[in-house]
Amino acid sequence: MLMDNTLELLVITDSNIKITRFSAESVNGEKRNVIEAQLTYNVNRCPYCESEKVVRNGSKILHTRLTELHQERFEMKLYKQRYLCKECLKTWSARTDIVEEGHTLSHQLKRSVLHMAREGITATGIARICHCSPSSVIRIIDEAVELKSRVARLPENLCFDEFRSVNSTMSFICSNCASGWVCGQNPFFESRP
Incomplete structure (x- = not known):
């Protein structure tokens, strides 16, 4: 019992x-x-x-x-x-x-790692609390996070511009001419006078 x-x-x-x-x-x-x-x-x-x-x-x-x-x-x-x-x-x-085949960390432990990561605790701090390696913590977070994929192909006609954004930082924007859909935006992190 x-x-x-x-x-x-x-x-x-x-x-x-x-x-x-x-x-x-x-x-x-x-x-x-x-x-x-x-x-x-x-x-x-x-x-x-x-x-x-x-x-x-x-x-x-x-x-x-x-x-x-x-x-x-x-x-x-x-x-x-x-x-x-x-x-x-x-x-x-x-x-x-309770655990994936070939793994040693239980599903519960992985959920608690993700919860602590959402709270802003560092990977080394989570590793110390959960008694696992920092690389395991990073791997668990990477497996759980779905990154946005890149655009498969560019449109036929592009509009692009370089402009001054926040704090005199130069940025680049690229959009589809026909629909106005933004394909990409990249801050240069470059200051120009």
């Missing part, structure tokens, strides 16, 4: 995850709570060849970083069930929705 409450507190809703052990460790003077859990479920068919000759084939350990709870670091050591198809001899692991 206590283990189920821990999953509820960490907002882990996968019913196939069962906690086997909970421990607190100290690594390099930093306390971290480690949840050991097992992910297993019954598989009736092979996802590759649809054969019913599927057997369990050991487990694979996945280290997942979870969000903080009461300013304490939480990690999950997840033993994922491996399966083997006797027909095509292919293997695969049990899947969960």
Whole structure:
């Protein structure tokens, strides 16, 4: 019952995850709570060849970083069930929705990184709070932000002009002659007397 409450507190809703052990460790003077859990479920068919000759084939350990709870670091050591198809001899692991395949940062942790980035916290500050690298923080932000794509092609007739904008800065504007649609605008950041 206590283990189920821990999953509820960490907002882990996968019913196939069962906690086997909970421990607190100290690594390099930093306390971290480690949840050991097992992910297993019954598989009736092979996802590759649809054969019913599927057997369990050991487990694979996945280290997942979870969000903080009461300013304490939480990690999950997840033993994922491996399966083997006797027909095509292919293997695969049990899947969960708390983390992407091949990743270690949970979806919750990624959401908290994005929330902190919206609040204006620096990448190194977010990395220190979330216990991950600054490059991971930047990668998460880059994956979430959709950049505007460039114009695929320019119109047949262009109007362009160079003009003085704010604080004597020269700017460039380009528009479609027929519709007046602005194709591009580029500040030069150049001061001219």
